[in-house]
Amino acid sequence: MTEPTTAAGTSDSAVTWREDFSRVLSPVFGAPQLDLVRGQGSYVWDAAGKQYLDLLAGIAVNALGHCHPAWVAAVSEQAATLGHISNFFTSPPQIALAEKIHEILDLPEGSAVFLSNSGAEANEAALKMARRAGGGGRPIIIAVDGAFHGRTMGALALTAKAAYREPFAPGVPGVVHVPYGDVDALAAAVNDTTAAVFIEPIQGEVGVRRHPAGYLRAARDLTTAAGSLLVLDEVQTGVGRTGSWFAHQDPVIGEGVVPDIITSAKGLGGGMPIGATITVGEANTALLSPGQHGTTFGGNPIACAAALAVLTTIDTEGLLDHARRLGDQLVTELEQIPGVSAVSGAGLLLGVELSGEHPDAKAVAARALEAGFIVNPVTPERLRLAPPLTITHEEIAPFLTALPGLLRPED
Numbered sequence: 427m428t429e430p431t432t433a434a435g436t437s438d439s440a441v442t443w444r445e446d447f448s449r450v451l452s453p454v455f456g457a458p459q460l461d462l463v464r465g466q467g468s469y470v471w472d473a474a475g476k477q478y479l480d481l482l483a484g485i486a487v488n489a490l491g492h493c494h495p496a497w498v499a500a501v502s503e504q505a506a507t508l509g510h511i512s513n514f515f516t517s518p519p520q521i522a523l524a525e526k527i528h529e530i531l532d533l534p535e536g537s538a539v540f541l542s543n544s545g546a547e548a549n550e551a552a553l554k555m556a557r558r559a560g561g562g563g564r565p566i567i568i569a570v571d572g573a574f575h576g577r578t579m580g581a582l583a584l585t586a587k588a589a590y591r592e593p594f595a596p597g598v599p600g601v602v603h604v605p606y607g608d609v610d611a612l613a614a615a616v617n618d619t620t621a622a623v624f625i626e627p628i629q630g631e632v633g634v635r636r637h638p639a640g641y642l643r644a645a646r647d648l649t650t651a652a653g654s655l656l657v658l659d660e661v662q663t664g665v666g667r668t669g670s671w672f673a674h675q676d677p678v679i680g681e682g683v684v685p686d687i688i689t690s691a692k693g694l695g696g697g698m699p700i701g702a703t704i705t706v707g708e709a710n711t712a713l714l715s716p717g718q719h720g721t722t723f724g725g726n727p728i729a730c731a732a733a734l735a736v737l738t739t740i741d742t743e744g745l746l747d748h749a750r751r752l753g754d755q756l757v758t759e760l761e762q763i764p765g766v767s768a769v770s771g772a773g774l775l776l777g778v779e780l781s782g783e784h785p786d787a788k789a790v791a792a793r794a795l796e797a798g799f800i801v802n803p804v805t806p807e808r809l810r811l812a813p814p815l816t817i818t819h820e821e822i823a824p825f826l827t828a829l830p831g832l833l834r835p836e837d
C-alpha cells in the first residue's frame with residue numbers, strides 16, 4: 427500500500443485543539459491524546475503530520491484498517507444512492523447483510539438478525555429478550571466478574587466493574603455477577619429463576635482473558651438444563667477478530683457451544699456504527715413480538731453497506747486465516763521479549779502482560795505513542811493489541827523492535 431504524503435499541520439492548531447476540545451465537548455472520556463486528521467491502512471496521522479501505527483484500530487473496530495477502498499466505495503456509493511429510510515421500510519444492503527450473517531454463522535432456520543447501532547444497544551435488545559425467556563417472569567440474569575457489556579443502563583447492569591455502576595444506582599434489577607472461571611459457582615447460580623447467562627467468549631476490557639477450559643461448555647449445559655438463555659457477547663471478539671468469524675466458532679474457544687443469542691458490533695461496520703443481536707433458532711427469535719422493540723437508525727442502508735463490505739472483504743482477502751496465523755506468530759514473538767511475561771487472547775486480539783514488580787502499562791503506552799505506536803493500556807499490567815485484520819507482519823515489525831526499549835525492563 428502506498429503511503430500518502432504527509433499533511434502539514436500548523437503548530438498553532440497543535441496548541442489550541444486541546445483547549446477547543448475542552449471548551450465544547452463532554453469531559454467524560456478524559457483529555458484526548460491526539461488530534462487525528464487522516465488514516466490509511468494501518469496508519470493514522472495527527473494534525474502536525476506525525477504518523478502512527480494503529481495497533482488498536484479504534485478498539486477492534488477498523489477491521490479493514492483505515493479507508494479500505496472496498497469500504498470507502500460501499501459507504502460512498504450507498505450514501506449517494508439511499509442513506510436512510512426508517513424501519514417502516516427495508517433496503518437491499520440490509521437484507522444482503524442479514525443473509526451474509528446467517529451464512530457465516532450457519533444459522534438454523536428461524537434465526538433472525540436485529541440491527542442496531544452499537545454494542546450496548548445490541549446487548550439491550552438481548553436483555554429485553556432475556557426478560558421474555560421461559561414465557562417471562564424469570565427475574566435473574568447472570569453475568570461474570572470482569573465482564574464488560576456496555577455503558578447504557580441495561581448493559582451497565584451486566585458490566586462487572588462496580589466503579590462504572592455504583593454512581594448510577596439503582597441500576598436495572600435482577601443481575602447477579604458470578605466469580606470468573608468458577609464452574610461450581612455458575613452451577614450454584616443457574617436455576618429456573620435464571621432468564622439468561624451473558625458471557626464474552628474472551629473478556630476484552632479486563633485484559634483479554636480467556637475462560638478456563640470447560641467453562642463455556644458448562645455454561646451451555648447448565649442453561650439448557652435450566653431452560654435459560656445463553657447469550658454470547660461477541661461485540662469485541664466477533665467479525666474475524668480471533669481468526670474465526672465469531673470466536674465461539676473456534677472449537678477450542680467455543681467448545682462446540684451453540685448460543686441462543688449472539689451480540690455483535692465494533693468490527694462489524696468497520697468504522698460505521700452498527701450493532702446486531704442475532705437470535706439462533708425460531709424459539710429465540712419469537713422472544714420479542716412485533717412492536718416490542720425498535721430503533722430509528724438501526725439497519726440503515728449506509729451502515730449495512732459498510733458491514734457487508736467488511737464481511738465480503740474478510741472473505742475475499744482471506745483475513746480469517748491471516749488473523750489466526752499472524753496472531754500465532756505475534757504471540758511467539760511477543761513472549762520472547764524481555765519484560766513480557768505472558769500473552770493472552772487469540773488471533774489479533776491480544777493481551778500483553780508486563781513483568782516486573784510494578785508494571786505500568788499506562789506509561790508504556792504513553793512512550794509507545796511518543797514513538798508512533800497506538801496501543802491500549804487495558805489494565806495496569808496489560809497492553810491490549812487489536813490491530814486492523816489487514817495489518818502485515820512487516821508493518822508490525824518496527825513495534826516489535828521498539829517494544830523492549832518501551833518496556834524499559836530492569837537491567
Ligand SMILES: *Cc1c(COP(=O)(O)O)cnc(C)c1O
Binds near residue numbers: 543549660
Ligand atoms: C465495546 C463492548 C461493548 C459496548 O459496545 P459499545 O459500542 O461501546 O456500546 C459491549 N460488549 C463488549 C464485549 C465490548 O467489548
